[in-house]
Amino acid sequence: MQNTESYYAVIFTSKQQEDDSSYQKMAEQMETLAKQQSGYMGIESAKETIGITVSYWKSLDAIKNWKENSAHLFAQEKGKTDWYTWYKVRICKVEREYEFG
Amino acid sequence: MQNTESYYAVIFTSKQQEDDSSYQKMAEQMETLAKQQSGYMGIESAKETIGITVSYWKSLDAIKNWKENSAHLFAQEKGKTDWYTWYKVRICKVEREYEFG
Numbered sequence: 001m002q003n004t005e006s007y008y009a010v011i012f013t014s015k016q017q018e019d020d021s022s023y024q025k026m027a028e029q030m031e032t033l034a035k036q037q038s039g040y041m042g043i044e045s046a047k048e049t050i051g052i053t054v055s056y057w058k059s060l061d062a063i064k065n066w067k068e069n070s071a072h073l074f075a076q077e078k079g080k081t082d083w084y085t086w087y088k089v090r091i092c093k094v095e096r097e098y099e100f101g
Numbered sequence: 102m103q104n105t106e107s108y109y110a111v112i113f114t115s116k117q118q119e120d121d122s123s124y125q126k127m128a129e130q131m132e133t134l135a136k137q138q139s140g141y142m143g144i145e146s147a148k149e150t151i152g153i154t155v156s157y158w159k160s161l162d163a164i165k166n167w168k169e170n171s172a173h174l175f176a177q178e179k180g181k182t183d184w185y186t187w188y189k190v191r192i193c194k195v196e197r198e199y200e201f202g
Contacts, residue, residue: 008196009110009112009191009193011110011112011155011193013145013155015202044114044151044153045149045153046147046148046149046150046151046152046153047147047149048146048147048148048149049147050145050147051147052145052146052147052153052155054112054114054153054155060196079201080201080202084201084202085202086200086201086202087200087201087202088198088199088200088201089198089199089200090110090195090197090198091195091196091197091198092110092112092193092194092195092196093193093194093196094191094192094193095109095161095192095193095194096191096192097189097190097191097192098189098190099187099188099189099190100180100181100185100187100188100189101116101185101186101187101188
């Protein structure tokens with residue numbers, strides 16, 4: 001993901017419930033779907049005690065469209081009822097970046 | 102970490118070298134040290150295939166001060182020579198946030 005213009009990062013941090021058997025499948029579906037959205041630039045995630053997923057978007061509108069996607073809305077509801085005990089979403093404007101390696 | 106004013110997130114994503122025996126100790130030292138920095142608001146991290154650490158700061162100046170801290174500078178050098186094959190740092194302004202649970 002190379003970039004010279006301004007863009008946005010959505011930082012999603014979460015704590016999961018014990019049983020997450022149905023979670024992985026939905027997570028993969030959402031990633032596939034997000035990739036098809038306008039303005040999508042990439043996703044990175046890792047999970048230890050807490051999970052962190054950062055997705056990258058060209059604009060706030062692109063983030064809003066993804067948030068309102070019907071399959072994603074369904075996943076958001078499942079997240080609250082079945083998967084997460086807590087989560088927090090931060091919408092951020094990337095102001096500067098640099099890389100090694 | 103509750104907040105009503107604007108603040109910044111530093112997203113640090115990385116891929117590590119095989120041997121990271123000395124890494125954990127330094128990571129803990131850096132977290133302890135960061136907590137003592139002016140403008141520090143919190144840190145979240147997780148590691149799977151890639152590692153993601155997000156630290157939260159009150160201002161760009163606070164981030165700059167932390168980047169130039171001498172012990173942190175030493176850790177940054179060790180990171181390049183001993184621990185990471187790749188990393189990327191993104192400095193972001195948190196524009197909006199919401200929470201569940």
